[in-house]
Amino acid sequence: MxxxxxxxxxxxxxxxxxxxxxxxxxxxxxxxxxxxxxxxxxxxxxxxxxxxxxxxxxxxxxxxxxxxxxxxxxxxxxxxxxxxxxxxxxxxxxxxxxYYEPAGPEVVPADYADALMRHHTALRRIDVTAPHVTDRVARALAAVDDREQSPELSDAGRRFLHGTLSGLSAEIGADRARDQLLHGEPHPGNLLNTRHGPLFVDLATCCRGPVEFDLAHGPEEAAEHYAGADPALIHRCRALNWAMFSAWRWRRDDQMPDRDHWRTEGLDRVRAALDRM
Incomplete structure (x- = not known):
């Protein structure tokens, strides 16, 4: 602000x-x-x-x-x-x-995976109306396609983000058999290491989709400790997450600290994630 x-x-x-x-x-x-x-x-x-x-x-x-x-x-x-x-x-x-006092450094990947599995189990027990992952992608895509919302995004960058967002959203949204409620953005900054154990915060991003979408926000090593996760889908979701992140950074009214750095870095992260796919 x-x-x-x-x-x-x-x-x-x-x-x-x-x-x-x-x-x-x-x-x-x-x-x-x-x-x-x-x-x-x-x-x-x-x-x-x-x-x-x-x-x-x-x-x-x-x-x-x-x-x-x-x-x-x-x-x-x-x-x-x-x-x-x-x-x-x-x-x-x-x-x-x-308020929870920090109890140590960042949560290690194995503990991150354990906390996320327990979180997903609890999410399957509750009933709330939440948007699908693809609905969130659609909002990011609208920001990319609207030159008034993202006036400083180059034509090449706009084409790149549009193709990435629309293509990956179609792939991930095609098969909804495994979908469930998700945290939505369980990156390490949203997982506190407390004396009560690891606790997720920032719950407004709750949405529906495959668990791999959540896993793609965490440490790469965490996937090895999450039973049944699809590595290929995690890679696609990670590319999609970076594409959405980049779309938000190019909005005219975005207020993220170091926005100019993350505009360039975000696009580089998308390309790197696509290369890994």
Whole structure:
């Protein structure tokens, strides 16, 4: 977020926490992108603050968290001291979550695979309406095809991303027999190493598709520890993930840090993934 929006987002997070009787004298910005994640102290609450236009995503995330917590999934939980719903303040959607102290370095591939398998098992136990992976690809494709949304994307880059997104989406969407609910973006940054074990966060990306789509976000070695995974499908999904990532970076209003670097790097990662296929 831009500095003025960030200041307002921080104040919205503090206001919601204070209204819940939680003291929030100090704020640490944990993550700043199109939405922000704040650690509020001394109450030690994690606040997720998004523009109100993303209210449906925030509400969906809270609903998924409730159901997965009941299903004993390895996920970060809402803060039990606060009202377990999304609050809207000053054009921002705010939800309050448990803060987990890091318990060590990144989760090793074998433990990542174990956590993801347990997460997928819990996802099969819950019933929520979620988009298919190909629906998310369609949104990325729309951003690539619309020159107003991605004015700085070259014609060659536009053709490359369009062909990659449409081709891989058709392949992955053709056989839905193995589809189930997925995390959607379980990359290592969304898996916390805590004293409670590895916990997945950022649940708003929940969607339907093959488990290989989730596996393609994690360490390559993790696939060796996930029984029944299709290595060829993982490679296709990894190329598709990088193509979507690149599509978002070329949007005019994208706010990812180091966006210019990741615009070039993202396209290189797509090409590398396609070469491996």
């Amino acid at each position: 831009e500095p003025d929006d960030l200041r307002r987002a921080v104040e919205a997070g503090r206001t919601v926490a204070s209204e819940q009787g939680l003291q929030a004298d100090e704020v640490v910005v944990v993550h700043n992108s199109d939405r922000v994640v704040l650690r509020l102290l001394p109450c030690d609450v994690l606040a997720r603050v998004a523009p109100s236009a993303q209210l449906p995503d925030s509400v969906f995330e809270v609903e998924v968290a409730h159901r997965l917590t009941d299903a004993d999934a390895p996920v970060g939980a809402l803060d039990p001291r606060a009202d377990p719903r999304v609050q809207v303040r000053d054009s921002f959607a705010v939800s309050l979550w448990t």
